[in-house]
Amino acid sequence: MTVLTSGLDPAGDAYAERRAAMLAKVAELEAEQAKAVAGGGPKYVERHRARGKLLARERIELLIDPDSPFLELSPLAAWGSGSAGGGQGQGFAVGASLVSGVGVVEGVECVIVASDPTVRGGSSNPWTMAKTFRAADIALENRLPLINLVESGGADLPTQKEIFIPGGRIFRDLTRLSAAGIPTIALVFGNSTAGGAYLPGMSDHVVMVKDRAKVFLGGPPLVKMATGEESGDEELGGAEMHARTSGLADHMAADEYDALRIGRRIVARLNWRKRGRAPLPVRPPRYDEEELLGIVPEDLKIPFDPREVIARIVDGSDFDEFKPLYGSSLVTGWAVLHGYPIGVLANARGVLFGPESQKAAQFIQLANQTGTPLLFLQNTTGYMVGREYEQSGIIKHGATMINAVSNSRVPHLTVVMGASYGAGNYGMCGRAYAPRFLFTWPSAKSAVMGPAQLAGVLSIVGRQAAQARGQAFDEEADAQMRAMVEAQIESESLPFFLSGRLYDDGVIDPRDTRTVLGLCLSAINSAAEPAEQAGGFGVFRI
Known part of the structure; x- marks a missing residue:
């Protein structure tokens, strides 16, 4: 059986805390959307x-x-x-x-x-x-x-x-x-x-x-x-x-x-017709979409299993996972959503390593061979850094994944559920990579890196510059700078700020995810299916 098994405990304290935090964010979202509805x-x-x-x-x-x-x-x-x-x-x-x-x-x-x-x-x-x-x-x-x-x-x-x-x-x-x-x-x-x-x-x-x-x-x-x-x-x-x-x-x-x-x-009188594929019979997920409220932790440093999300948005909660034992920080697999076949790429533990990048590139190529649209579920802190990973070729592997995303010819959909930092935003088909539609949850955050990390980098650079000049480092000024930078980056990484700049197509209630994606997949199929011949890719650095 390929039906996903849920480990979510809707009666547990952790679920209740996550649900309460998400509902508070949804209430903020509704208040902001009401301003648009109010017009002038x-x-x-x-x-x-x-x-x-x-x-x-x-x-x-x-x-x-x-x-x-x-x-x-x-x-x-x-x-x-x-x-x-x-x-x-x-x-x-x-x-x-x-x-x-x-x-x-x-x-x-x-x-x-x-x-x-x-x-x-x-x-x-x-x-x-x-x-x-x-x-x-x-x-x-x-x-x-x-x-x-x-x-x-x-x-x-x-x-x-x-x-x-x-x-x-x-x-x-x-x-x-x-x-x-x-x-x-x-x-x-x-x-x-x-x-x-x-x-x-x-x-x-x-x-x-x-x-x-x-x-x-x-x-x-x-x-x-x-x-x-x-x-x-x-x-x-x-x-x-x-x-x-x-x-x-x-x-x-x-x-x-x-x-x-x-x-x-x-x-x-347009005599209009869709050129894409007709949907298969639709089956509802086996798990309640309401439970999507209690999956993402308020602290995005805490990982969560994206299969819990997949189980609540795809038809019949049926998911054929691809390479489940390889590159386990990225979940890939095949499903159907509102009758439309899709391939799913979802971050499991945030960080993308070399195997995850290679797995993603292969999976994207397979989707292109069959003309299957791809759904990216983002919760990534980016590609792994450090001596060991640089020496093992993380840049080459990340470039391979980004190359595959860039030149993929099938339609892409993206949902940012949690973190979307650094080049992980690119590899998981952020706005710059032209997904057909991109939506975010109220829990999402996106920036070049996390606020504390960015402020820390600036602090280290400032300390090294002071040492190079032979000057004493002003610890008090550094603390003030870090606090100011963290506050600024935090505010600029929030979904309302990003949506205001059209870096997505809207912030959505997690419970609406399946419906929104179904509408998008239907719209996508107004166009012709991708050409039968395989799409061209740039040179992979392997």
């Missing part, structure tokens, strides 16, 4: 409603199929953007004035991007731009139609220097999606002006709401200044003008509900 706050939400308009998430809910899921992406974008290390001089609202995700419209999985006009009129800041780029990448990689629900005041002018030049990629991405045969649809509910006018201008299908949509390169004040011409909003860029005169609008909707209805009919 009660004042601006009520003003928007008073104009007879729907909120961004209401538009999405009416667009997607009834009772179907919506996988929201990057809801914490811009979190902490005004704090130290945030990279911006001012803070932006959590969510970056944009809602994005994957939803089902008329039976077709689509990427949906909706401006939130309650947040600074839906204007785009640097995090809005990054979130938009990510949505387009997901649409292109997974062959998913892209639907834009447009109502935006354009660029956030105080940060225009950061968004004007790179922001042109938004329109380039629309044309590349269309060139790849992936439909792009724009439903315009309000303003889409200046550069934003190219958003419907470069979409395959355009719907504008009568008396509400405003699409022009230059509004009346700009036209007056540039040409001296007097003109009103409607004659310059209203929905009726574009539907009757310019031809930019393919459909003029009577109201928002009509626009969403027309958008659904457009998708229904």
Whole structure:
């Protein structure tokens, strides 16, 4: 039998402590996500409603199929953007004035991007731009139609220097999606002006709401200044003008509900079909997903068995482990998740040694031979260091694993459950290695190394520098420096901070892991399976 046996004791004290700690983190997550849902706050939400308009998430809910899921992406974008290390001089609202995700419209999985006009009129800041780029990448990689629900005041002018030049990629991405045969649809509910006018201008299908949509390169004040011409909003860029005169609008909707209805009919007429494999019959895990709350210790220095996680997310808790006696710090094996075959790589004791690296590279090659997507479950402190390991070739072995991850042609999914430090983040398919989707648990931490280790390294370097200069080492200043550095690295390694910078696609409740991965695997299979021929790899240093 290949059904996993669980050693977790849900009645034990250790489980209770871990569960309580995780539930506290989940409560923090829900509080932060609520900020994104709140948009611009009660004042601006009520003003928007008073104009007879729907909120961004209401538009999405009416667009997607009834009772179907919506996988929201990057809801914490811009979190902490005004704090130290945030990279911006001012803070932006959590969510970056944009809602994005994957939803089902008329039976077709689509990427949906909706401006939130309650947040600074839906204007785009640097995090809005990054979130938009990510949505387009997901649409292109997974062959998913892209639907834009447009109502935006354009660029956030105080940060225009950061968004004007790179922001042109938004329109380039629309044309590349269309060139790849992936439909792009724009439903315009309000303003889409200046550069934003190219958003419907470069979409395959355009719907504008009568008396509400405003699409022009230059509004009346700009036209007056540039040409001296007097003109009103409607004659310059209203929905009726574009539907009757310019031809930019393919459909003029009577109201928002009509626009969403027309958008659904457009998708229904795409004659869209998935190119990937159909799922096998789905079997629930034999163990309760609720128990995922009590697996990860609050202290990430304490290892945990990832098989306990695997047993609660894969179909039937059925797992064929590959090389179980070799490189035991990395668990590899085959499973099915929501009917889709997958290969799993999961850190067991954090550290990656030479055998683990070689095992991973071989396993990745095997997955590529069969076109099987790979799931990386991260809890790693990185590759092992020290004289013995350097002499045994840890750099070569780590490079082999990273090479295999880099050049693997099958889709990758990544979930960061615990630690994600150093090059272990790379070898286990971190953001830089372009997994199709990457999510983190509230327990996750990621940095170049642990806070205490990083502060200690700086301390050692400072002590050696003082000795080299023949100076006395200031122990008090060193202690203050270590405390400051540890606090900074700790705050910058937390999941909200990282998610705010779009280093993942969202922080998720561990109990939702199976559902989220199932939605991702379904979306991935909208694209064609990998080519039959073996993929190319770089030169392995073996």
